[in-house]
Amino acid sequence: MNSPSMSKTINRIIAAGPALLLLLAVLLPAPKPTNAIPAFARKYGLPCSACHISWPELNNFGQVFRDNGYQMMNERDSPITRDPSYFPMTVRITPQWHRESADTQAVDNTPGVPSNGSHSGTLSTTGFDLSGVDLWFGGTLYKNISFIVLPSSDPTATFHFESAYVRFDNLLHTSWLNFKVGKFELDLPVSEKRLLTMSGDGGFYYIYHFTSPGNLNPFGGIGDNQLGMELMGHNANSYTRYAFAAVSSLDGGVNQSYGETVNFGNITSTFPPAGRTFDYYGHFEQGFNTKGNGFMKVGAYAYYGFAPTFFQTSGGTPIYGRGNKPFYRAGAEWKWYFNKVLFKGVYMHAYDNGILANFGLGTTRPPATLPAGDHNVVWNGGFLEGQYIISPQWIVIARWETIHMAQQANDGIVASMSGNAGNLNAFTIANRWNPFMFSRAGLALQQEYSFVKSNGITNQGGAFGAACATVPTCTITSSSLFFGVDFDF
Amino acid sequence: MALSKKITRSLMFAAFGVALATPFVARGQDTGAHVNGLTGNVEAGKQDYRRWCVGCHGKEGNGEGENAPYVDPRPRDFTEALFRWRSTPTGTLPTDQDLYDTITRGVVDTLMPTWRPLTPQTRIDLVAYIKTFSPKWKTQKPGTPITIPPEPPQMIDSVLHGRQLFDQMQCWKCHGPEGRGDGPSAITLTDDKGEPIRPYNFHDGTRFRCGETNEDLYKIFMTGLDGSPMPSFADSLKPQDAWDLVHFLRTLQPNVKSESRNVWLEYVKTHQGQIKPIGVESAGQ
Numbered sequence: 001m002n003s004p005s006m007s008k009t010i011n012r013i014i015a016a017g018p019a020l021l022l023l024l025a026v027l028l029p030a031p032k033p034t035n036a037i038p039a040f041a042r043k044y045g046l047p048c049s050a051c052h053i054s055w056p057e058l059n060n061f062g063q064v065f066r067d068n069g070y071q072m073m074n075e076r077d078s079p080i081t082r083d084p085s086y087f088p089m090t091v092r093i094t095p096q097w098h099r100e101s102a103d104t105q106a107v108d109n110t111p112g113v114p115s116n117g118s119h120s121g122t123l124s125t126t127g128f129d130l131s132g133v134d135l136w137f138g139g140t141l142y143k144n145i146s147f148i149v150l151p152s153s154d155p156t157a158t159f160h161f162e163s164a165y166v167r168f169d170n171l172l173h174t175s176w177l178n179f180k181v182g183k184f185e186l187d188l189p190v191s192e193k194r195l196l197t198m199s200g201d202g203g204f205y206y207i208y209h210f211t212s213p214g215n216l217n218p219f220g221g222i223g224d225n226q227l228g229m230e231l232m233g234h235n236a237n238s239y240t241r242y243a244f245a246a247v248s249s250l251d252g253g254v255n256q257s258y259g260e261t262v263n264f265g266n267i268t269s270t271f272p273p274a275g276r277t278f279d280y281y282g283h284f285e286q287g288f289n290t291k292g293n294g295f296m297k298v299g300a301y302a303y304y305g306f307a308p309t310f311f312q313t314s315g316g317t318p319i320y321g322r323g324n325k326p327f328y329r330a331g332a333e334w335k336w337y338f339n340k341v342l343f344k345g346v347y348m349h350a351y352d353n354g355i356l357a358n359f360g361l362g363t364t365r366p367p368a369t370l371p372a373g374d375h376n377v378v379w380n381g382g383f384l385e386g387q388y389i390i391s392p393q394w395i396v397i398a399r400w401e402t403i404h405m406a407q408q409a410n411d412g413i414v415a416s417m418s419g420n421a422g423n424l425n426a427f428t429i430a431n432r433w434n435p436f437m438f439s440r441a442g443l444a445l446q447q448e449y450s451f452v453k454s455n456g457i458t459n460q461g462g463a464f465g466a467a468c469a470t471v472p473t474c475t476i477t478s479s480s481l482f483f484g485v486d487f488d489f
Numbered sequence: 490m491a492l493s494k495k496i497t498r499s500l501m502f503a504a505f506g507v508a509l510a511t512p513f514v515a516r517g518q519d520t521g522a523h524v525n526g527l528t529g530n531v532e533a534g535k536q537d538y539r540r541w542c543v544g545c546h547g548k549e550g551n552g553e554g555e556n557a558p559y560v561d562p563r564p565r566d567f568t569e570a571l572f573r574w575r576s577t578p579t580g581t582l583p584t585d586q587d588l589y590d591t592i593t594r595g596v597v598d599t600l601m602p603t604w605r606p607l608t609p610q611t612r613i614d615l616v617a618y619i620k621t622f623s624p625k626w627k628t629q630k631p632g633t634p635i636t637i638p639p640e641p642p643q644m645i646d647s648v649l650h651g652r653q654l655f656d657q658m659q660c661w662k663c664h665g666p667e668g669r670g671d672g673p674s675a676i677t678l679t680d681d682k683g684e685p686i687r688p689y690n691f692h693d694g695t696r697f698r699c700g701e702t703n704e705d706l707y708k709i710f711m712t713g714l715d716g717s718p719m720p721s722f723a724d725s726l727k728p729q730d731a732w733d734l735v736h737f738l739r740t741l742q743p744n745v746k747s748e749s750r751n752v753w754l755e756y757v758k759t760h761q762g763q764i765k766p767i768g769v770e771s772a773g774q
Binding site: 044045046047049050060061063064065072073074075076236237238289291293294295337339340391392438439 | 527533536539540541543544545555556559560595596597598599600601602603604605606607608609610
């Protein structure tokens, strides 16, 4: 694919990679004095950098502020202490130019005539685009009572409620008892909603959403915001934290009891697919000061959930889900805030019940026992991320993420694809620079490159899919190049 | 495929290499800020100051940050090296521990939050950097912290004597007869910058800006709050008198549980008619 001379050139560039990064660091405009995030920053007069490593990712001060129910605890939190004109709203959107590319894609030999066969090709798209928009409302209703309402849209402005909850803090006058109810992001080891990378292949954590090939479990992943209630607690500096949530087994879906059309797994229904059960999530983390070298946090988390495998019906029409089968996601975390560098790592072990994985949410009751050749699904994954904080206005991010299948859903997948179908490795590097930073608005210029290599995912389908399926090592590499202007006000 | 692997590895090495190398370069000049075995670092403190403090205290440390006009009370001007919450006598510089404690505790009822979430090292780095804003730190040494004698028992005699002192020393003129911060002089008070300043409201307040213990309250009398109308009484109050005053002031705080308030409420039950009002000369105003 590449000529020898080109290969040499690239090799030179690769060899010079670290030096180029350093050069880039020198040549880019020097950051101006820090002068922050809008809704809360405006309320408290602090720059964005006070609560964020780089917005929207929280530093420990921001974490404590959030854990206190978005309060500074200095008797200036209740809205009665604020100027009546203060309005707690933020809008965020990211105009961008991006290039998306994927190889090993099926391309018809004759355009428009699929019957003439297909060949392997690389597909690329390039151009300007928009992210979705977040309209973020958040603040305190009263001392120790706060709220978040976040209508969020896709790039075509189709809105949904990403978050909406009310939170009660310091119950019984202790920071160890805080309660919230509504739709919210689980207290994940590393927040995905506050992720700094934004490209097509790098804008999310794979382990938070991964489903193995052919796996029919409708659960979308712990990265999806869930609907339920959470009890959490923390000490004064949030070095010790716990959270326990009980959420509806709806993967965050709302309004389903009123007949809203929902897409749930392989079923599109105008009736609620609720399995009438709850899922449970727990997270604990502990921080340590590493004398003179920042601090470290370690923790563990687990999500134990259920999903229905068939519908109860009335006159043949689905009413609600039944035959709930379990699945879980569990793992550990490590974070080290070391002067200007932040390292973090998350490990996940995942399990899906075999009935759930092989039969999903169907219209008929699945067999009571797992048929021969079908299995429970197991995989492991994790990511390592490093952030270099050049200044409060400038950060460089690098991340490597991997997922490895330990057990496929059935022998058919192994035969038609491979035992490692679904394995992936993803890498993302990003540079994020805030030309200014103060307490009224935020603006970041972001450059990012990400790519992911997936094993045995024959998403191209058709004749070519079948061809690819015959190669056990068949992989797809996709990449994203992203230049965006991320702003909020 | 091999090329792709090389790219991956190189990018990873580049990012992590740069990330790993730089923090070791970041440590620098030691200004002599020391707390609990930690030594502050000016360069690190400068970065931290830009991240957390500059919005209010300003780039030059003069309390003129972009938010300063909207902050009440106004942010501290570090160029004056005039600090209210000290353990040292009036007119002297505070200790590193004093500055560290103020950063850690925050200042209640102001926009200065507690910075306890920052690591101890970050806080002492900030102390080191704050000390670069005034030349006084090079020419003067911090004062010697005052000695706080052990607190005597909170008995009714102590409370009554403290009450007498509160009246005689005319503390009520600013703090009000009931400690609500509404004395006849309250409206006229200004700080060293000419900004209006309100006396502490004991009735509604539970924490003081310098802490929340009886020792913290004792320190206020004996060190004064430099830059504010609250003077030091170190020359006019004996240590026992200061403790009596502390015990009386606790009776003014219905939202704070204290032995002083308990003995006072018991006394009031049986001596209601004998208690002379505080600040009688202002009664007709």
